[in-house]
Amino acid sequence: MAAIATVRTAPLGTVETLRRIDGLLDRLDTGDVRGGAAAALSLGEVDRLIARLQSVRLSLVAEADRSEIASGSGLTGTSAWLALSTRRDGGQAARDVRLAAALDSDLPATRAALAAGDVSTEHAHVIARATAQLPDGLSLHERAAIEGDLVRRARLVDPATLRKEGRRILSATERSRAEVDAHEDHVLRAEEEAALAKSRLTWHHNGDGTTTGHFTLPSLAAAILAKTVQQIASPRRFAQRAATVAKAAGAGTRAEVEVATWDAFRTADGDWAHRYGKAFVELLEHLPTDSLSGKVAATVVVTIDHDRLEAAVGAAHLDTGQDLSAGEVRRLACNAGILPAVLGGRSVRLDLGRQERFFTEAQRTALATRYDSCAAHGCDRPYAWSELHHEDPWSRGGRTDLAMAVPLCGHHHRRAHDGRYSHHVVTDVQGRKTVTFALRR
Template structure:
C-alpha cells in the first residue's frame, strides 16, 4: 500500500463498506469450506478498523479538532460523528487514544495501533497499570506494561485483571502484596436473600486464603458422578458445588468440633523452608490463588511439616516399586507438580484427576514422580486406548500425541 494517498484509502474504505453490505445478500454463494476463512477476514477487518479509529482520535486530539467544534469533549465529538457508538464505547476509545500519547505506554500503544490489541482489552490493561504504577518498585514499570501488552493480545479482560496480584507480588514495593492481601480480609462477607418461592440466595465474598480453604474442601466433593443409569452426571456445576458445600457443613456439624479431614481436603502450597522462615516470597495454591508469605506462614501453623526429598532433577518422594498404589504424600507432590490434568488442552483441576503410571506397573514401571502423571478420567481412558507415551521431567509432563 506504499504510495497510496489518504484520499485513495478513504475511497477504499467506502467501497469496503458497500461491499460488506452487499456480501450479506450473497453469503449463500460462499462454499462451506470457505466460511472459516471469511470469519478470519472479517476479524482482521474489525481489528484494523478498531486500530484506525484509535489513530484517528489521536489525530483529533493532537490537532485540537474538538476544541474547534461545538462538542463538549472527545467522547461527545465521537458520538456525533460515529452514530453507532454507545457512550461507554466512546469514552473507552477516547481514553485509549489519550493513553497512546503517553510515552510510558509505548509498547501497549504500538500493539493497539498495529491492530494486535483491541480497545476493550487495552482499556482494561490501562486501568490495571494505573492501579499498579504507584506501588511498583523502581525500574519495573516498562516490563509490567510489556506483560500486560502480551496478555492483552491473546487473552480476555479477566486474564488482565488476574495479573495484578502476581505482578504486585513480584515487582511491588516491599510488603505491598502482603498489605493488599491483609486488606482483602476486611472485605469478606456473606449475605442472604429469601425469595417468594422459598429459595435463598447467598452471596459470598472471600479473600484468596479463604477461597483456597473453601475450594480445597468442596472441590473433591463436587466432582461429577455417574447417574444411577450409569450415564453422565445430570447435575449442573452450580448444583454440584451447592451440594458439596452442604456436605462439608453436614460433616462438620456431625463431628462437632473435630471435623474429619482427608488428603484431598488439604490446602497445598509449596514454598522453600528458608523463604517460609524469613517471611519472603509468594506461592500459588493448586486452585490458582496467590498467597503472600505471612499468609503461608499462618497456614503452616496448622499444618504438619511433611519432608519431601528433592533429587538433583527436582524429583520428589521416590517410592520405587515397593508399592503399586500412590501414597497420599506422593499424590500431594504430584498435585503440586502437575496442578491438574496433564493432557494437552485439558483444564481439569488436580483433585479431579487420577495418578497414571506412564510406564505401566506390569511392565516394570515404578511408583515415583518420574513415572507418574495426573490425568482426568476422560483423558486417562484416551491415553490407555491410544497407548500414548509421555516424557516426564521436573518441569512437568509432555505427552507424545
C-alpha cells in the first residue's frame, strides 16, 4: 500500500503576501468579464477582497498603535502618524485608529467577519459605535450576544439600516421594552446634541459677485432645507408656470402645451445643482423677518438715489457692504427682508429726544445710508452687524436722536462701556462719526 505524502506549505509573511497580491493585480485582465451577471459576481468578489484587505490594514494600524510608533517620529499620536504615512485626512485617520483599537480589544466577532470579507468597514464602524453606546451594567455574555446580533444583521443590511437597528440592539438581550426604548431615546438625544455641536456655516466672498459657502447641519435641519429647496425647484412647480407661458405663446391643444412645457423645463436653468442654487436664492430672498427681535438687524437695507431707482440705471449700496444694480433693486423692492432706503423720498420722524430709551428701526435704517461699517476707527465689520450706541449716555440725560446714534459692532460697543477704556467721537460734515479708543492710564 503506497504511502500518501502530505505537503504542508509554510504561511507567508504579511509583506510577502501583499507583494504577491500586488503582482497578481498586475496580471489581472478585466476584459474577460462579459455580461451583467458575470460583472455582478466579480464586483461582489472585489468588495469581499477589499474588506479582507481592510481587515489586514486595521490590524497593522492596531499594531502601530500598540507599538507607539508615532513617538519615535515626534508626532502627536498614531492618528497623526497614519495621516502622514498614508496621505489621508486627519479626521479619517483618527476614525481608523479608533476602529482598529476597538476591533483589536473589544469586538472579536466583528474582526473575524471583516477578515472573512463578510462585512465592510462601514458596517464595522457602525457596530463599534453601537457597542460603545451601550449602557453600563451589561454582562460580558450580553455584550457578546449584542455584537453577534449586529454582525448577523450586517451581513444582510446596509450600514444606514444597521445604524437604526443598532439603537434598539438591547432587544438582543433579555431586557424589557421600556429599557430598550430608554436606550434608544438616550442614543438619539446624544446624536442630536453632538450634531448640533458640530453645526457650522462659513462663506467666502469670491470678488466676482458670488459667494461660496459650506455648512454642516443636523440631519433634520438639512432635510428641512433640502425639501424646501426641492419643492421650489420641482418640475411640477416649473411646469405650472411654463404651461401658462406656453398657452400665452399660442400653444393650442393640451398635447402641444405639455410638449412646450417640458421642452422649456429640460432646457432651462442647466443642471439640477444650478436649479437648486436658484431655488436657494429664492428661499433666502423671501425669508420672513417680522417675527425676529430687531427686524432691521436681519433686514438688508438698500440705499439708492430716487432718480436712479426710477431710471433703473446705476448702483445701489447694501448695508452689508456690497453693491447692486438699480434694476436688481427694483426687483427686490417688494420682497421680504429687503428694505429700500430711497434718498429724496418721504421722511420719517427720526428724533425722539427723551421719549424713547432705545433707537428705532427707522433710525437704524436711516443710518444705513451714512455708514458702511462700524464707526470705530479701523474696524471693517459691516454696518449690518452694528448696535446703536448713544454718543451722550442715556443715563446722563442723553437724547435718542439720530444725530446722537453711533453704530458700533458688538466688540467695540462693549469696549465703549468698559471702564478700562476711554473713547473719543468725531463727527464729519456729512454727519458720520468716527470713534477712537484708548486704554486709560
